[in-house]
Amino acid sequence: MNNAAFKILLVDDEPDIIEFLGYNLKKEGYEILTANNGRDAIEIAKKELPHLIVLDVMMPDMDGIETCREIREQKGLHDVLIAFLTARSEDYTQIAGFEVGADDYITKPIKPRVFISRVKALLRRLQTAASTESNVEFGEVRIDKEKHSVFKGETEISLPKKEFKLFSLLCSKPGKVFTREFILDQVWGDEVVVGDRTIDVHIRKLREKIGENYFKTVKGVGYKFEF
Amino acid sequence: MNNAAFKILLVDDEPDIIEFLGYNLKKEGYEILTANNGRDAIEIAKKELPHLIVLDVMMPDMDGIETCREIREQKGLHDVLIAFLTARSEDYTQIAGFEVGADDYITKPIKPRVFISRVKALLRRLQTAASTESNVEFGEVRIDKEKHSVFKGETEISLPKKEFKLFSLLCSKPGKVFTREFILDQVWGDEVVVGDRTIDVHIRKLREKIGENYFKTVKGVGYKFEF
DNA sequence: AAATAACTTAATATTAAGTTAACTTTATGA
């Protein structure tokens, strides 16, 4: 998927900002849609289903937070990526934007470089499927990506980085057997070389923390998560 | 707002389930409405505007997903909280339920404790979501934006700029882990380059002033505020 | 301009995460 395949909707009441951002994004090959108020933004979003919406927080009539809330209510836009634009001087009061489901928060004044890289980072999420939704549940086990922890019933189990990665990987397809080779590649990366028993030890930790019978060993092949 | 102020609509074709859930929720003080099919559920929801609707996915005639979709189309019910009930054995392909705007997904068999705590967590959203404007409160901690200070019970704690910003950011979504990168970006901005330990020191100050256990470190990831 | 407070940094300590090593147990197929 190259950039041309990505649609980005820019929403701001100041045409200058729109033009500035639009220019920079177009240069990168993105398809740009624009709106100068919340109402229009919602209409366009419904029709066009963009991949990312960049919303100015401060807008007359209907502000970014409210617009975001309404967008999130639309069918098909439940987990569209939304980034807020805000002036640095503005107080953080509005960061409450996270409550309505902001994916990122970009502060003005905007530097093209920084902006582009933030946009890229956001869109990268789409590539790695399902990484957007923060809550997945299997039986009484629930993963909360945002909290970086796992709930077993009502108890929260906070997992360290590697364990969380390993667990997420196994959960990404319950029942599927992941080979040791694949696990190493995904969780540790191909440049790092770790010993043979390292995976075992991490599996041990997960079994300890989450439960013995969730992780099944398939000898000679690998591990799988079952519930 | 105590529990009595919350209305919960339970929808399931099995009267046993309704009774079981209703009994447990009533014990907690919630006001309970019930329906045994999707059609009725929609009618009751329109009239009563409950705060939360618990919907069984598997129902004859009109299933939970469809019911949810129609509920979401009603005026005034755009952001009513909806939780699905599903049997564990059912394939989790239905996580598609999230697409129609489910807020949570609860699996049977249902354990009262777990169920209650999930309901509470959902309803807590209403509390926090509404308080965007001026003052936010978490447990015994209250942020007063105008005064630029934090109240812990009766005592006022006046925070300097950076500390206040950092605190506001973390509080903007309790439980969410904020990465160091993101914190730097939001609190310091992308032009200022400050050392890595600076964040630690500010966290230290907050822990000193507000309380050790409000701020949790997620090693290798970042920090989060919890209450 | 002092005085005070806010903020950053640097140096060191502490801690938890991650890895390895050494040994034990288990599954499987000849």
Place this chain on the structure above:
DNA sequence: TCATAAAGTTAACTTAATATTAAGTTATTT
């Protein structure tokens, strides 16, 4: 069923990340 390769286990070790403290800067206030 026995040999053996694969996986399990535990504790010791190593390393990376964060905590802490104090000292050094830079702002603010009076």
